Amino acid sequence: MLKLEDTYLHKGKRKALVRLLREKGIQSERVLDAIYQLPRHFFFDSALVSHAYEDKAFPIGEGQTISQPYTVAFQTELLEIKPGDKVLEIGTGSGYQGTILHILGAEVYTIEYQKKLYEGTKRFLKRLGIEMNLFYGDGSQGLQEYAPYDKILVTAGAPVVPNALIKQLKPGGILVIPVGDRSTQKMLKLTKKTNTQVIKEEFDSFAFVPLLGKDGWK
Template sequence: MSEELRRRMVEDQLVRHGISDRRVLDAMGRVPREAFVPEALASSAYMDGPLSIGGGQTISQPYIVARMLEAAAIAPGDRVLDVGTGSGYAAAVAAEMGATICSIERDAALGEAARARLQALGYDVAVTVGDGTRGLESPAPFDAILVAAAAPTVPEALRAQLAIGGRLVIPVGRTRQGQELRRIARRSATEFDDILLEMVAFVPLIGHEGWPDASGGIG
């Protein structure tokens, strides 16, 4: 049954909205999203939207997860940093794509729950509890960095931890209603290409190079 719901999610929500990377579509067709949401919401796991996962946080809309993974152009063997583990779903999809994933979550309860969930489901993801705006000094540099919460500006630590050729996909903006989803690709030690993908609405990225607290700044 969930296999059929996943197939429909892939066809109706992802392909129909322009996702074409076969590896993203296949990976999302394999990860059981219902295992990443609270039991009471399991029947809504394949609906086209974000869902509450507790602690005031959400698992992102499937389309947005797919859009970010496609924009990050993750290849098997890539070293990927996932900032904002949340439920662990996006990390699991990236792991299904054959990447090596480190994930970082500031909320200890969510981070620990995601670590246990990913392990129980057999996903090899290293989950750290901490401030993802600082990235992870080790094992940086990363081929791709995905940030699932909105920053006021692009954290310098994350730019610095991109490998040459690496891609950072991050929502940036100063209001809660809308932020710019941006893709920043590192061309050289000092040069970056920066493009706007689309407008999105994410929860705030809170930390040293993010917002000061849950209410701070983001309107």
Template sequence: MDIESQRQAMIALIEERGVTDPRVLNAMRRVPREEFVADAFRDRAYDDCALPATEGQTISQPYMVAAMTELLAPGPSDRILEIGTGTGYQCAVLSLLAREVVTIERLPGLAESAAERLTRMGYTNVEFHVGDGTLGWPERAPYDGIIVTAGAPEIPQPLYQQLAMGGRLVIPVGDDSLQTLLLVIRGETGPEIHEVSGCRFVRLIGAAGWHDDA
């Protein structure tokens, strides 16, 4: 199949697996995933699986990108914080759905290449930072939504504290081998936590996550 046919087949599979938000599906249709994968994997860009990226990282499975974005439910006027820029694919999807995306990557090489890629592709509402994503980016808080694309041992409190009231945090929490995808909503009396599904992500490294030597 040609690229466009592969993209449509990917969307059809995502729908079959239960993602129904038309805004999310449309955003996924509009982002060319082949631009975010290594040349060696370009012919697999629309396979529904994670693919290797540079510096030991991965580009997430398309279904997981769609499912996490649907849980986050970003609105057109929202400010979203993304933890783990990676290749920039998730960020590109978010930028089509929210007013503003602040994204943090701890690896400078990944952050630089993602910023160059997204800027070249015309995504203009994204603010890039290099740093410890487990601490968030308090200068731009509060956030209507926070999405974490790496697995944490527990919910990082700095991120929860940077949510607006009623804001949503989507994060994988667990050990090295398996995590549970959580939706955490900040409420007046404390966090409202929903367990969504099992998942597997690279470790979230930082002061409020895993340590490098853990």
């Protein structure tokens, strides 16, 4: 089992990573501080732990990845998290992104399609003492039982914006989702002004693992 040690060396590497993210255009000091606070190397397999503070995505098993820190920061900044926000995350993965949301004061509901990954991450977050609501299931359908949400974050590339996610968003809420083909997606920010009006903003292209499920890739 990986020892959860956070040394001065790790903190120095995080400080350098935060500096790089700021240079790349991340402006929210709250987001940058959350990334500085959270030891990313805790979420890595011991064989890859030396790469934890590179601005790259890395495999975490089950065909999934831990997202590039810039991508995590970019998506989180678009969400405009306020303390107390009820947030649904589609694609728990390693738990890193959800923990960033937790540090920012969100009440996190997160759903994972891969059973083995869900079980492993649930055990790990409990070990870290991170309290969030973890579920196993088809995230492309959202999580209707606990809707509506202030914010919804999708951490996998979708072929379309699932209608279920728009419906589960509160009026005034924000959905951040990468949409495109299996190799490249445009980052979208959808702000639900009213139940019938949604404002769409389009940002840079990214490359995510595919969103699986009924309204994802089959």
